Amino acid sequence: MIRTTRRATLALTASLMTPAIVRAQSVGRWPDRTIRMIVPFGTGGGTDITMRLLAPKLSQILGQNVVVENRPGAGSTLGTDYVAKSAPDGSTFVLATLSSTGVAAGLYRNLPYDPVRDLTAVAPTNFIPICHSVTTKNLAVRDTAEWIAALRANPDKYSYGSSGVGSTGHIASANFLTKTGTTATHIPYRGAGQVFSAMIAGEVQFNSDIPSLMKPLDADGKVKILFVATDERSSLIPDVPTAAEVGLDDYRAYSWYGIFGPAHLPQYITDRLAAAIDEALGDPTINRRLEEFGTPAMRGYTPDRFAKYVQDEIALWVPIVRASGATAD
Known part of the structure; x- marks a missing residue:
């Protein structure tokens, strides 16, 4: 009877420990495959240049290949939607922008993704003057x-x-x-x-x-x-x-870039990638290049702070876009 009780106790203890063990193993494994960074614009633009500057350093920090893939179309919404509908396994991300989020939310009546609900904000990369x-x-x-x-x-x-x-x-x-x-x-x-x-x-x-x-x-x-x-x-x-x-006192135009994953991205992946991005942005060579481009790095953002920033930008830009009369559908 005592032996049976002991076995039951050990089994219960093991079952309670299993989720923690699995989480620890998962943290240790990620990234366990090549990471794709989708650029939702064509080659030669600011997003493409920025991501190709960051990718080698992120590969070094994460110990896994980070490859850049251009998926242009529909003002960046095609590539962004592709990532929004991808599995949240840490293998696919998008370098989205203000146009993919706050602008798109005001421009499209039938936007195929919700910038807040369907994407996980990881970290911003740089600010873009126009x-x-x-x-x-x-x-x-x-x-x-x-x-x-x-x-x-x-x-x-x-x-x-x-x-x-x-x-x-x-x-x-x-x-x-x-x-x-x-x-x-x-x-x-x-x-x-x-x-x-x-x-x-x-x-x-x-x-x-x-x-x-x-x-x-x-x-x-x-x-x-x-x-x-x-x-x-x-x-x-x-x-x-x-x-x-x-003479255009109240006219402003700017953008920003940031890394997003699909919704429901595990927190340990979000946190680790955010830390890697911030570390990459702090690299002297990368930081100098961004300053030379006139697109300063946006460092020091936690995922929560970036998510709040994105929500505030959506609230700001949707009325501006609608007032401009621009539409996409």
């Missing part, structure tokens, strides 16, 4: 005042390019038109590289994008950067005025 540029191909404007005058004198004559419907560039330009009471045609492309080619060729007349990407084109005389839509001038292009300095 500048407004015009082509110099068959367009001679010296400053923002002349550009606005040209738009008002020629309704719908001009067009602007972006990396897709609902991308940050799309909403930034659409909001600029709203603020200035002007109209133009939006032409979506599958990546920033295609937009730049269209700008150089004069196929589109303006765009809104990252100063570091537009600066070389400005230096070559292929585009002219008119202003940056931030509170302070960019250290990359200090001679370019801010939106407020050109």
Whole structure:
């Protein structure tokens, strides 16, 4: 009888310990396979550059290959939705952006995922200032005042390019038109590289994008950067005025990038990846490169803090997107 009771006690103790043992083993195993980081835009843009900068360092920190996979389309919602519908096993993540979350929530009536419910916010990577540029191909404007005058004198004559419907560039330009009471045609492309080619060729007349990407084109005389839509001038292009300095006091345009996983991602995976991202962002070489791009690292965020940040951004940008009149369906 005593022996039977002892066996029962040992069995009960083992059953109670099993979940903890399994969790410990799981923590030790992850990552146990290649990690895919989905970039929901084409090659050559800021998201692609950022993720390819971080991937080697994350591979080193996590002891597992981190590969970058581009899945562009629908203003970043295709690639983001792909991850939202992936298994929460720690093998698939997305470098989502403001356009994938706050902008998309206001742009699409039938967005196939909920940015809060269907994604796990892991950690932000960097903040993205936006500048407004015009082509110099068959367009001679010296400053923002002349550009606005040209738009008002020629309704719908001009067009602007972006990396897709609902991308940050799309909403930034659409909001600029709203603020200035002007109209133009939006032409979506599958990546920033295609937009730049269209700008150089004069196929589109303006765009809104990252100063570091537009600066070389400005230096070559292929585009002219008119202003940056931030509170302070960019250290990359200090001679370019801010939106407020050109008379657009309440106009702002920016984005941010961050890593998300599918909903129900185990907490130990979320926490470990968040710590790895913060460590990678603190690497001197990576940090210096991000500063050179003019897209400073966003460090010190816990997953909970980042999740709250995303929710606040959605609440801020949904009304802005709807007021711009931009829609995707």
